[in-house]
Amino acid sequence: MSAASGSVPALPGPDVPDPDAGPGGHGPLDAPREAVLELRAVHRTHGTGPAAVPALRGVSLTVRPGELVAVMGPSGSGKSSLLALAGGLDRPTSGEVHVEGQSLHTLDRNGLARLRRRRIGYIFQHLNLIGSLTAVENVALPLELDGTGVRRARRLALDALTEVGMSELGDRFPDQLSGGQQQRVAIARALVGERRLVLADEPTGALDSQTGEAVLRLLRRRVDAGAAGVLVTHEARHAGWADRVVFLRDGVAVDSTAPLAGVEALLSGSGR
């Protein structure tokens, strides 16, 4: 359970069920593996003194390879704050964030930037594709910024575009692509190279349901191949793709779905 808070209902906490305890996910979940992401009693407060606004209040979360965790909650519940901390885009007021066993607290600005470029992929609702670069150049950019040679970066970018079914359209500019195709490019950019942690914030945005589902399939497939994923969404349909769903309310993780409970247990146990 996350750190105590006075308003937390008496419900099992999100970290009580062990995600490796059984076949909870779409992908292979074998023996316990080292967590890719670990949030330990993380607090984040914006502002100070009387104006202080708590965004997260003692949230703990562990995500292992092959596991996709969805985070749900109403607006202002702390979903995006959690994702920003997980990705090293923000630092907690207290508590610790570990990515692949490394405490982000111990990294300086450059070290953090390097980790973000190499190991963490972000998929945002706003795609942030650069209009003057082709699809393949957009995808290769984070690798090139990290010092990868142009030729190798391009090859890896093409691999990533192939993974999302966009290998034929690599030379197009973003404004020559549909919304769904642009989102695929953004996903390829998030997956390129050896990213072990994929963070997605409402990744289907305004896409139609079929295209949105295709996006989630891609995310699911990458996680099944061994990455760890965190998906922030307010759509139950999207959260359904996750192995575990954590519910945030007022900055506190109030509940999570148990990986082992099957439909039969649900039906017999809920009294409905």
Place this chain on the structure above:
Amino acid sequence: MSIRHGLLALLERGQMYGYQLRAAFEESTGSTWPLNIGQVYTTLSRLERDGLVRPLPESEAGQRPYEITDAGRADLALWFATPISRTDRPRDELAIKLALALTTPGVDVRTVVQTQRTATMRALQELTRLKYASDRPEDLPWRLVLDAMMFQAEAEVRWLDHCETSLVRHRPPANGPAPSSEAVGLSGEEARR
């Protein structure tokens, strides 16, 4: 869907005997609606009584196939042409449960909502997993059944979200029943913890 019309629809494909009908029924509903063979034969005898199917001579193996009649086809066509009425469906136990929770002393409605949301979300995860695994073209009927269940689960979660928002905004009348107002009010709930 009634078993009666389900069997008529299956017989429209061609003649079948009881065990074949049961297997085809379960296949077309993705085994979400298991039938026992007794239900199949009871329904067949009623359909026969109403002139909607007719029995054919027994096979050498002792199996008696049935075929649909013209009256059966007309009944089936009417069923497909008529929308399902919402009043034909069972009452929504969850809506009634929450309405009662609001007015029952000592019930923490937000916990009731969250417990249900977690359970429904878990069901939605299971359904998504089943759909993810059903990629073959011949799985389409099953995927549509899954889609229907997923949309229902999704709607339930959205409704629960709506309930929670309404609870947060809810300001019980000053002279209202004390126990229920304490149970639903956010500040009241927090004060009790």
